[in-house]
Each structure stands twice: as structure tokens, then as C-alpha cells.
Amino acid sequence: MxxxxxxxxxxxxxxxxxxxxVTTLALAQQQQPTPSPKKNDKKSVRARRPxxxxxxxxxxxxxxxxxxxxxxxxxxxxxxxxPDSTRPNRGPFRLxxxxxxxxxxxxxxxRTPGSLSDEHQNRWSAPISxxxxxxxxHRLRLGVETGFVNMYSYSGTANDQVARVRVSAIPxxxxxxxxxVKRFALYAGTGPYLIxxxxxxxxxxxxxxxxxxxxxxxxxxxxxxxxxxxxAEVKWYDATQTDDACLMLQATLVWRALTW
Amino acid sequence: xxxxxxxxxxxxxxxxxxxxxCRPGLNDTVLIPQQxxxxxxxxxxxxxxxxxxxxxxxxxxxAEGSPIFGGxxxxxxxxxxxxxxxxxxxxxLFCEPQAAFxxxxxxxxxDSLVFEGFWRxxxxxxxxxxxxxxxxxxxxxxxxxxxxxxxxxxxxVIFKGVYGDGDGVRNQLLTLxxxxxxxxxxxxxxxxxxxxxxxxxxxxxxxxxxxxxLAERLGATGVEIDIRQTQDGVPIIYHDNQLNLRLTQKxxxxxxxxNYTFDQLDAFVRLRNGEKIPRLTQVLDAVLNETNLQxxxxxxxxxxxxxxxxxxxxxxxxxxxxxxxxxxxxxxLPAEERVxxxxxxxxxxxxxxxCELDTSVARRINAKVWAPRWTLGEQIPSTLAMQxxxxxxxxxxxxxxxxxxxxxxxDTFDGILSNYAPIVAYYHYVHQQ
Numbered sequence: 001m002x003x004x005x006x007x008x009x010x011x012x013x014x015x016x017x018x019x020x021x022v023t024t025l026a027l028a029q030q031q032q033p034t035p036s037p038k039k040n041d042k043k044s045v046r047a048r049r050p051x052x053x054x055x056x057x058x059x060x061x062x063x064x065x066x067x068x069x070x071x072x073x074x075x076x077x078x079x080x081x082x083p084d085s086t087r088p089n090r091g092p093f094r095l096x097x098x099x100x101x102x103x104x105x106x107x108x109x110x111r112t113p114g115s116l117s118d119e120h121q122n123r124w125s126a127p128i129s130x131x132x133x134x135x136x137x138h139r140l141r142l143g144v145e146t147g148f149v150n151m152y153s154y155s156g157t158a159n160d161q162v163a164r165v166r167v168s169a170i171p172x173x174x175x176x177x178x179x180x181v182k183r184f185a186l187y188a189g190t191g192p193y194l195i196x197x198x199x200x201x202x203x204x205x206x207x208x209x210x211x212x213x214x215x216x217x218x219x220x221x222x223x224x225x226x227x228x229x230x231x232a233e234v235k236w237y238d239a240t241q242t243d244d245a246c247l248m249l250q251a252t253l254v255w256r257a258l259t260w
Numbered sequence: 261x262x263x264x265x266x267x268x269x270x271x272x273x274x275x276x277x278x279x280x281x282c283r284p285g286l287n288d289t290v291l292i293p294q295q296x297x298x299x300x301x302x303x304x305x306x307x308x309x310x311x312x313x314x315x316x317x318x319x320x321x322x323a324e325g326s327p328i329f330g331g332x333x334x335x336x337x338x339x340x341x342x343x344x345x346x347x348x349x350x351x352x353l354f355c356e357p358q359a360a361f362x363x364x365x366x367x368x369x370x371d372s373l374v375f376e377g378f379w380r381x382x383x384x385x386x387x388x389x390x391x392x393x394x395x396x397x398x399x400x401x402x403x404x405x406x407x408x409x410x411x412x413x414x415x416x417v418i419f420k421g422v423y424g425d426g427d428g429v430r431n432q433l434l435t436l437x438x439x440x441x442x443x444x445x446x447x448x449x450x451x452x453x454x455x456x457x458x459x460x461x462x463x464x465x466x467x468x469x470x471x472x473x474l475a476e477r478l479g480a481t482g483v484e485i486d487i488r489q490t491q492d493g494v495p496i497i498y499h500d501n502q503l504n505l506r507l508t509q510k511x512x513x514x515x516x517x518x519n520y521t522f523d524q525l526d527a528f529v530r531l532r533n534g535e536k537i538p539r540l541t542q543v544l545d546a547v548l549n550e551t552n553l554q555x556x557x558x559x560x561x562x563x564x565x566x567x568x569x570x571x572x573x574x575x576x577x578x579x580x581x582x583x584x585x586x587x588x589x590x591x592x593l594p595a596e597e598r599v600x601x602x603x604x605x606x607x608x609x610x611x612x613x614x615c616e617l618d619t620s621v622a623r624r625i626n627a628k629v630w631a632p633r634w635t636l637g638e639q640i641p642s643t644l645a646m647q648x649x650x651x652x653x654x655x656x657x658x659x660x661x662x663x664x665x666x667x668x669x670x671d672t673f674d675g676i677l678s679n680y681a682p683i684v685a686y687y688h689y690v691h692q693q
Contacts, residue, residue, distance in 0.1 A: 207515020
């Protein structure tokens with residue numbers, strides 16, 4: 001009887017880990033009560049020193065220039081003033097492009113036919129991915145992601161013939177993202193994966209099918225110029241219907257393509 | 261963390277969990293208990309004579325165990341000829357609730373008849389073992405008598421049984437009392453996809469040689485199988501147009517099954533329970549040589565060479581005639597395109613065919629069977645008109661017990677195609693005309 005050893009716990013571990021991350025980071029963002037300063041506490045004394053007054057920005061009532069014109073607030077000022085979409089002066093909106101490459105390891109079981117001998121499996125590959133995100137003026141960002149990843153391949157001998165099988169995937173995903181702490185964002189997406197198979201055994205036969213699935217990722221971005229940044233990304237692709245999944249570690253070039 | 265944010269995060273996690281849950285249930289399986297016949301393989305045990313087996317067939321009323329297995333049970337024998345001189349006989353018991361059925365083997369031990377085997381509910385994963393004994397005082401002497409083929413009287417034979425869940429102890433009682441003979445009407449119980457669907461967790465995959473061997477134990481008198489042709493033209497039995505995890509084990513091969521050669525499928529693809537995708541000829545060999553099935557419905561899912569299918573059909577039909585087998589092999593025509601291919605055969609009007617289109621097409625191609633979809637209703641006038649023209653009428657694919665009962669009791673149709681052959685068998689055999 002055929003049974004699958006696919007680690008269900010693995011899938012749920014990822015989900016659980018994701019949930020814990022989100023919850024922990026969200027909790028970390030909550031303002032902690034400020035402890036009352038103690039007497040003779042040098043740090044507390046230093047904290048009480050008067051600082052240079054910071055300009056007060058009211059996103060609902062924009063400040064005015066000396067000439068009386070409304071002052072245009074910078075995106076960061078807007079974000080600091082009221083990071084949500086309820087204020088009257090919406091924006092800024094940005095289009096961010098992420099181009100990534102790195103390494104992937106196929107994380108689902110590879111099942112090969114029992115008739116195959118001298119078998120060799122390869123789970124590693126160099127995936128590429130391209131993501132376009134619409135950075136709105138609230139926390140949730142929307143976008144699309146595609147790319148190419150060689151999921152796995154195996155080869156061996158069947159009936160004295162060399163046989164090779166290769167399976168690859170092209171994700172076509174709708175992606176949602178949320179910046180949970182400064183420079184660190186979580187991504188989750190869903191949509192179809194175009195799964196392709198390539199069999200070389202007594203002739204070449206190619207096949208393809210769509211497999212509904214999901215993805216999850218965490219990205220740390222370091223700005224390197226006004227419109228460019230680099231990011232490190234850990235990503236999980238899961239094509240559910242075909243039981244394919246891979247874990248990826250990628251370096252990403254982030255380009256702020258458009259701001260309005 | 262605000263409550264609304266908590267709700268959003270929880271929804272996100274739920275959604276992710278839902279997607280994870282969409283994965284095909286590859287771990288689902290029903291393990292039929294093994295070592296079922298240990299109690300039969302004892303010193304002095306004898307195989308049952310054919311007249312004894314025949315006499316056991318009938319409708320039994322259930323005295324103990326009726327809340328679980330219903331008020332009546334139909335008993336029917338079948339066999340599997342694994343090879344010449346190695347034939348195993350099985351007594352199947354068909355019940356009404358939840359498509360439950362028993363598959364038993366029998367022996368004569370001393371003056372008693374002993375039956376052991378398993379039971380299974382087809383609508384869920386429940387299974388277990390069962391043992392029945394007919395002692396001399398409960399009718400064993402009548403069943404073992406040389407003239408036992410004469411009709412039994414009501415209450416003359418009592419099967420005292422026990423059954424249990426899984427491999428557990430058999431501690432629940434089930435007593436069957438002979439009531440009447442089976443419904444004698446010539447009626448075809450046609451098992452879909454060779455015997456049943458893989459999703460119903462049968463011990464063999466759909467459209468495999470192994471499910472064909474199992475079909476009669478599930479109550480079938482005929483099977484419907486799905487024909488496709490490989491890239492190199494070999495007719496194979498496979499339902500879907502794609503290789504997928506619903507039907508096959510994961511090997512990385514995907515896409516249209518017609519794109520692969522038979523050698524590629526044979527070397528790389530295994531059905532969910534480990535069987536190979538069979539050639540049409542392998543299936544027909546199994547039907548002809550190993551079973552007593554009476555009807556084969558070749559559903560032409562994707563046929564490029566109808567002439568080849570006709571040749572294979574004719575070859576096996578002739579072999580069946582030579583062996584004296586009551587076997588009819590029909591070419592099923594589910595769509596206009598197949599009908600056009602079939603009509604292009606010069607001798608199509610003489611061939612055994614099943615037309616799933618309307619009655620005018622069935623008349624035009626002289627189909628021997630008209631097979632309407634059951635959701636179109638009973639269509640009694642059309643059915644009677646077809647039968648008056650000498651055609652049979654099979655209805656497909658009927659799985660709802662209430663409708664199966666309704667169509668059987670209607671007494672008009674010549675057969676029902678179903679994924680749940682045990683239910684059709686029950687309603688047919690207990691039906692009193």
C-alpha cells in the first residue's frame with residue numbers, strides 16, 4: 001500500500017513558526033510602559049536632559065511654509081505622523097521591484113520508480129525570482145511574484161536505458177507583505193505554480209500542469225542608495241496539489257522604480 | 261496587540277493552514293485485516309462443493325446485528341481463478357447501511373460450515389474481521405446434502421456470526437437466517453472504473469488489473485473501464501487525461517498521459533496502490549481468464565485508432581465464445597467525436613456498442629445498449645422504446661442509495677453503472693418482483 005512520508009508536521013511547523021514570528025514582532029512593537037526614573041540614576045538624569053525641540057507634524061493639518069504655501073511633507077514625515085490610510089493627504093505610493101537569486105533545496109520527498117537502478121538525485125538548484133510590490137501608505141503591501149526554480153532531478157537506469165527526470169516550477173503568485181519591524185518584512189502569497197516535467201527515456205517527453213499553492217518569506221532589506229537596496233530573503237515555495245515544496249535562501253536587489 | 265490585528269493574524273494563519281490542508285490525502289488508506297483465513301486452514305477442513313456454495317446464496321434476515329448491518333443481507337458467491345487449477349471462491353454479503361459488505365471464504369469443518377473474512381463500509385474507512393458458523397442443527401446438513409440445490413425453506417439455515425473492528429477481537433454478534441432466493445432477474449451491476457474509485461480507498465487502484473479481480477467480490481457482474489491511447493498508440497486503461505497524484509504515485513512525471521509512450525509509463529508510473537497502468541489487452545485477459553464477469557464497457561475516453569479498439573474487442577469476444585463464456589464487450593461512445601470514429605468503421609452496425617448520446621444516435625449506429633445519464637430522470641417511454649427495438653438500457657453513474665433503490669425497484673432498466681457496486685447488488689438481489 002502506497003503511503004506518503006511527506007512531513008505534514010513540516011508544513012505546519014512553517015505555519016506555526018510564521019504565526020509565532022508575526023505575533024512576537026507585533027507584540028514587540030507595542031509601547032512598553034516607561035519606568036519611573038530613580039533618584040541618582042545617571043541614565044535617568046541623562047534621559048531627562050532637554051532635547052532640541054522636534055517639529056510637530058500633523059498629517060491632518062499640514063504645516064505651511066514661510067510664504068504661506070502648504071508644506072509638502074516627505075514620505076517619512078507622513079509615515080511618522082500617521083502611518084495609515086485615514087489621513088486626507090494619501091501617499092506616498094511606491095512601486096518596488098525585487099530581483100532575487102540564490103540557492104534552493106527541494107524539501108518534499110522525492111519518489112522514484114522502483115524499477116530505477118544506479119539512481120542519483122539532486123535537490124539543489126539556483127532559483128531566480130522577480131517580484132513587484134505596490135507599497136501603499138498603510139502596512140499591507142500587494143504585489144505579484146514569478147520566477148523559475150528547478151525543483152529536483154533524478155537519473156538512473158531502467159531496462160538498460162539511462163533515464164533522466166527533471167521537475168521545475170514557475171510561480172505566478174499574488175503576494176501580500178507587511179513590514180513588521182524596521183527593514184524586516186514578512187511575505188505571504190498564493191496562486192498557481194506552473195509545474196514542468198522533463199523525461200528523457202527512450203525519447204524526450206515534456207509535461208506541464210498548474211498546481212495551486214502558496215509561499216511565505218521573510219526579508220531583511222538594507223538601503224544602499226535613495227532608490228536601491230539589497231536584501232536577504234528566506235522563502236518557502238509550496239505547490240500543494242503536486243506535493244512539491246522547496247526552501248530558498250536568496251540575495252535580492254530592491255529597486256524603488258516609481259514613487260507618486 | 262489590538263484585537264483587530266489579532267483577528268487579521270489569525271485569519272492569515274488559518275488561510276495558510278487551509279492551503280496546507282489542500283494537499284492530496286496521500287496518507288489515507290484502509291488496511292484490510294490480514295491473516296483472515298487462519299481459522300479455516302485447520303486439519304480436516306474441506307473446500308465447499310459447488311452445490312453447497314450455490315445453496316448458500318440468498319437473502320437472509322438479520323436477527324442480531326441489524327442496527328449495524330440492516331434488516332436484510334444478500335449473499336452471493338464469486339470466484340477468482342489466479343491460474344489454472346488455483347481458484348478461490350468468495351462469498352460476499354451485501355448490506356444496505358453505508359454500503360457495507362463482507363468478503364468471506366468457506367470450508368467444511370466436521371459437520372459444520374465455517375466462513376471467515378473481512379467486512380468493510382465503502383463510504384468510510386471502517387473495516388474488521390468476521391466469522392460465521394453454520395452448525396448441523398442450523399442447516400449445515402441441508403447445505404451439505406447432495407441434493408441441496410433444491411430451494412431452501414425460510415429459516416432452514418442460520419449463520420451464527422461474530423465480527424470485530426479492525427484486527428481486534430470479534431465480540432459482536434451477527435446472526436443471519438435464510439429468507440428467500442436472490443432476485444433472479446438478468447440485471448447488470450456495472451462497477452465504474454473497473455470496480456470502484458481509488459478515492460474510496462479500496463485495496464486496489466481504479467482501472468487496474470487488480471481492481472478487475474476484485475470487482476465481483478464487490479458485487480459487480482460487469483465493469484466499465486476507461487480507454488486512452490499512449491503516444492505510440494497502445495490502448496491503456498486510465499481515467500484522467502493527466503498524470504496526477506489523485507491516481508498515481510509521485511514520480512515527477514506530469515501532464516497529458518497521451519504524451520508518454522507505453523514504455524515510459526510502464527517504467528515510471530505506478531497507480532496509487534503500486535500497480536502499473538495496464539494495457540487494454542491485459543485487462544481483457546484478466547476478465548476472460550480470471551473472473552466470471554459478464555459485461556465489459558470500454559469507455560472510449562481518448563481513442564485515436566477506433567479500428568484497433570474494434571479489433572481487440574472482436575478478438576476477445578471470439579475467445580470468450582470459444583471458452584463458452586457469457587461475456588459481452590461493448591465499445592462505449594460518450595461523445596459525438598467517438599460516434600463519428602465509430603461510424604467510420606464499415607461494420608459498426610454489427611458491433612457491440614454503448615451509446616451515451618440520445619436515442620436517435622443510438623438507433624442510427626445500431627447501438628446494442630443505450631446508456632443515458634441518470635440525472636436526466638427515468639425516461640421510461642424512451643427506455644421502453646429502446647428495449648422494444650432489442651436494445652438494453654444501462655443507466656450511469658448512479659451512486660446515491662435512495663436513487664439506486666428507486667431505479668432498481670422501477671424494474672425497467674437492464675443495468676446500473678455505479679461506483680458503489682455493493683449497494684446496487686444489495687438493492688437488486690433483495691428486490692422482490
